[in-house]
Amino acid sequence: MAVFTSVSLQDLTPWISSFSLGQVHSIKGISSGIENSNFFVRTDKGEYVLTLFEKLTAEELPFYLNLMQHLAQRGIKVAAPVPDRDGRILHFLCGKPASLVTKLEGDWQPEPKPVHCAEVGDMMAKMHLAGRDYPLEQPNLRGIDWWRKTAPLVQDYLPVEASLFLQNEMRFQEEFADSDLYWKLFRGPVHADLFRNNVMFNGDKLSGFFDFYFAGCDTWLFDVAVAINDWCIDLETGELDDTRVRAFLDAYHAVRPFTLDECAAWKAILRGAALRFWLSRLYDYYLPREAEMLTPHDPRHFERILRLRVNKPAPELIA
């Protein structure tokens, strides 16, 4: 599933001639994506990933593509857009905006161990620091403004108790976003969706982050919380695994030490990160876009996680 637009070798050959990549040998659709049409492309110079953007427009893409390029140029392991001979990284192919990026070695890690969590924590901290001089600005488009618009659209589909829980949590996050503490947190470009399936590993070595198309400017801690809520949990229960949490946080902290303000904000941000994905999954589940062909992710997974983050103490963040 999920090559929405087909691209043939005949389509690709004239297109690739604007790059310094020699002849194209093969193109193979990647079945696992859900947003875009992705292909592995082999040329004289090696293997690449071609993406045709099915929803994002050419006006929306520069923030993401330039961020990936900016990070790659600063030594962060990410899928790097390949420029054509004129230095352009955003193109059109088969009527869709398109980009070619480096192919990351290996595969994603479905059952991460502490060693993988440490790799991600270390590289995420380096990525946050490298993003400090990124000149483009875009808010996290799945941030609190979006939560505010989306919660009323989905709450009536929920049983009464869950609907009240959602409304209470929204109130809590609104108050937190108005607090002095929130505005004292470090912020900058963040990935904002760094789940297990968006990081490649070659054995136990991280080979790179990809799928930056939810990136935006938000608190660095939000990025950490999104990742912890996926990398360091038992997928059945949503419970945090202290050993993996420690491995992630210690590796991050060794590169970019957490501040006292971040320690104070940690629990609220962990809750916000769970709420963000509960809301997006509820939205995709109850209000699927027209002609949506894919099975939506289960929203109850993030409802469970959010309830746990509200009701149980989180492992501490140490400055």
Ligand SMILES: Nc1ncnc2c1ncn2[C@@H]1O[C@H](COP(=O)(O)OP(=O)(O)O)[C@@H](O)[C@H]1O
């Ligand atoms: N730069 C890359 N290097 C290697 N594989 C990649 C790269 N980008 C995407 N892929 C492969 O394509 C799949 C789908 O990519 P993804 O970005 O998740 O698609 P979508 O945005 O459509 O959800 C990934 O699971 C991965 O196997």
Ligand SMILES: N[C@@H](CCOP(=O)(O)O)C(=O)O
């Ligand atoms: N990580 C999100 C869904 C975003 O999809 P992706 O496959 O493009 O990362 C979730 O799990 O709800």
